[in-house]
Amino acid sequence: MSDLFHGEKNGQRIGRKSNIVVMHVEKRNKKILWFRNNLRTHDASYWKYIAPEDEVIAVYCIEPNWLQPTCYGWKKMEVFRAKFLLETLHVLQVNLSKFGIQLYVFQKTASEAFRDIYNEFPFDTIISQNEWTSEERAIENEIKTTFLNVNWNTFYDQFLIHPEDLSFSIQDLPNVFTTYRKKVEQSWNVKNCIELPNEKFTSVELSFSKEIPTVEDLGYASISIDHRSAFPFQGGENSALKHLKNYIWEFQQIKTYKETRNELVGVNYSTKFSAWLANGSLSPRIIYQEIRKFEEEVIANESTYWVLFELLWRDFFKCVSLKFGDALFYQSGILDRKYHWKQNPTIIQNWIDGKTEYDFVNANMLELKLTGWMSNRGRQNVASYFAKEKEQDWRIGASYFESMLIDYDVHSNYGNWNYLAGVGNDPRDRKFNIDLQAKNYDSFHVFRNLWLTKNKVEV
Numbered sequence: 437m438s439d440l441f442h443g444e445k446n447g448q449r450i451g452r453k454s455n456i457v458v459m460h461v462e463k464r465n466k467k468i469l470w471f472r473n474n475l476r477t478h479d480a481s482y483w484k485y486i487a488p489e490d491e492v493i494a495v496y497c498i499e500p501n502w503l504q505p506t507c508y509g510w511k512k513m514e515v516f517r518a519k520f521l522l523e524t525l526h527v528l529q530v531n532l533s534k535f536g537i538q539l540y541v542f543q544k545t546a547s548e549a550f551r552d553i554y555n556e557f558p559f560d561t562i563i564s565q566n567e568w569t570s571e572e573r574a575i576e577n578e579i580k581t582t583f584l585n586v587n588w589n590t591f592y593d594q595f596l597i598h599p600e601d602l603s604f605s606i607q608d609l610p611n612v613f614t615t616y617r618k619k620v621e622q623s624w625n626v627k628n629c630i631e632l633p634n635e636k637f638t639s640v641e642l643s644f645s646k647e648i649p650t651v652e653d654l655g656y657a658s659i660s661i662d663h664r665s666a667f668p669f670q671g672g673e674n675s676a677l678k679h680l681k682n683y684i685w686e687f688q689q690i691k692t693y694k695e696t697r698n699e700l701v702g703v704n705y706s707t708k709f710s711a712w713l714a715n716g717s718l719s720p721r722i723i724y725q726e727i728r729k730f731e732e733e734v735i736a737n738e739s740t741y742w743v744l745f746e747l748l749w750r751d752f753f754k755c756v757s758l759k760f761g762d763a764l765f766y767q768s769g770i771l772d773r774k775y776h777w778k779q780n781p782t783i784i785q786n787w788i789d790g791k792t793e794y795d796f797v798n799a800n801m802l803e804l805k806l807t808g809w810m811s812n813r814g815r816q817n818v819a820s821y822f823a824k825e826k827e828q829d830w831r832i833g834a835s836y837f838e839s840m841l842i843d844y845d846v847h848s849n850y851g852n853w854n855y856l857a858g859v860g861n862d863p864r865d866r867k868f869n870i871d872l873q874a875k876n877y878d879s880f881h882v883f884r885n886l887w888l889t890k891n892k893v894e895v
């Protein structure tokens with residue numbers, strides 16, 4: 437060992453030659469917060485991995501293939517979710533800048549963007565949310581093979597209950613929701629929310645544009661919100677947190693959730709948390725925390741419990757996708773069950789256009805086409821019609837939902853489609869009686885009239 441170096445501590449090499457102290461201060465860490473489906477600053481694990489002495493930038497990549505047609509002809513991400521996403525990014529950019537962190541939004545693949553960034557900002561660490569489905573993993577693997585020596589800090593902020601905090605391993609996940617729920621409810625092992633930092637970070641200015649594109653820049657036609665939409669909300673954590681406060685505290689709609697959740701018209705029948713949850717601009721843990729507080733301070737009833745019950749469905753499908761991996765996307769699903777699936781272009785197009793033999797299916801499909809939203813009751817009926825009644829390849833229906841839904845979430849969407857198509861977690865393999873459902877849930881035709889009255893519909 438040269439006599440120059442006597443010790444090594446916290447990245448600083450301290451040496452002594454005769455009586456001169458030489459300090460070689462190592463370069464500061466350069467870290468990237470790579471945002472994926474965790475588009476928020478509140479309750480965010482990444483704060484634990486950065487310190488004020490680090491140089492930190494934030495990056496989001498709009499992958500070009502999201503804007504391209506799939507093999508079925510529709511875009512992977514249609515305009516409704518694109519608009520919501522861009523609004524979300526605007527808010528995230530402003531909120532991060534309050535901490536001195538710049539968000540750069542790229543319209544290229546993440547691996548291309550990271551190569552460009554590296555030339556200007558030779559980063560040593562990438563901090564990101566774990567995403568394990570195949571397309572998301574492929575994006576990450578490309579970065580990993582390009583940057584072999586980069587450190588990764590990852591976390592699971594999309595869950596209510598962290599997978600490692602379950603009382604069983606993912607491989608032992610029960611296949612039936614009720615069994616899973618009962619186990620989880622024994623301890624409700626939900627972590628506390630993570631506080632925002634007190635400090636500001638050193639701002640790193642790079643030459644890349646910080647401009648967030650418009651929907652038109654991404655090649656979509658402009659849209660305005662249909663006045664009948666049950667989901668007229670803006671993207672971003674600010675509106676998410678405001679809505680959470682209104683729903684629970686201000687208007688206390690949570691008190692009657694169990695009675696209203698199967699309704700079909702208007703903004704208030706269910707929580708409408710899903711779209712913010714899907715892109716991570718709302719933390720499931722903050723919802724949990726607020727509900728528990730409301731239960732302590734105002735009232736705990738079946739309705740307050742039932743929102744948590746539904747959030748467990750969301751977690752359950754994430755665990756299902758962790759356990760079964762790509763089988764979630766196979767025609768035979770997680771059960772590996774074979775049916776004779778059909779692909780009839782006329783039946784599929786009529787379903788999309790709301791031209792089936794059931795006015796209840798039609799009204800729901802028009803709502804989706806015109807707004808990017810459909811209620812849970814609607815989703816169950818139109819999926820059951822598509823897969824069980826018409827026996828059309830359920831993956832086509834799931835792909836159409838993926839394209840159109842504002843709240844598209846890979847695990848919830850494909851998990852629910854598996855379930856309804858009879859290749860997933862439904863132990864009873866149900867088929868919906870659509871006439872009966874329409875009678876029960878739209879007895880006065882209010883919902884159907886809203887979407888099917890001729891002078892209102894332009895398809």
Ligand SMILES: Cc1cc2nc3c(=O)[nH]c(=O)nc-3n(C[C@H](O)[C@H](O)[C@H](O)COP(=O)(O)OP(=O)(O)OC[C@H]3O[C@@H](n4cnc5c(N)ncnc54)[C@H](O)[C@@H]3O)c2cc1C
Nearest residue numbers: 706707708709710746747750812815843844845848849852
């Ligand atoms: C075929 C089909 C496809 C679906 N695709 C999606 C999807 O892509 N993204 C998505 O978030 N949800 C999906 N769902 C689940 C459900 O329809 C929506 O989460 C719900 O309608 C959203 O409205 P809300 O936020 O008002 O829900 P609420 O009724 O208020 O429920 C509260 C929260 O619980 C969760 N939740 C409720 N029901 C379910 C469920 N069945 N599965 C998983 N989570 C649930 C959601 O996060 C929701 O925000 C799908 C359901 C079906 C039947």
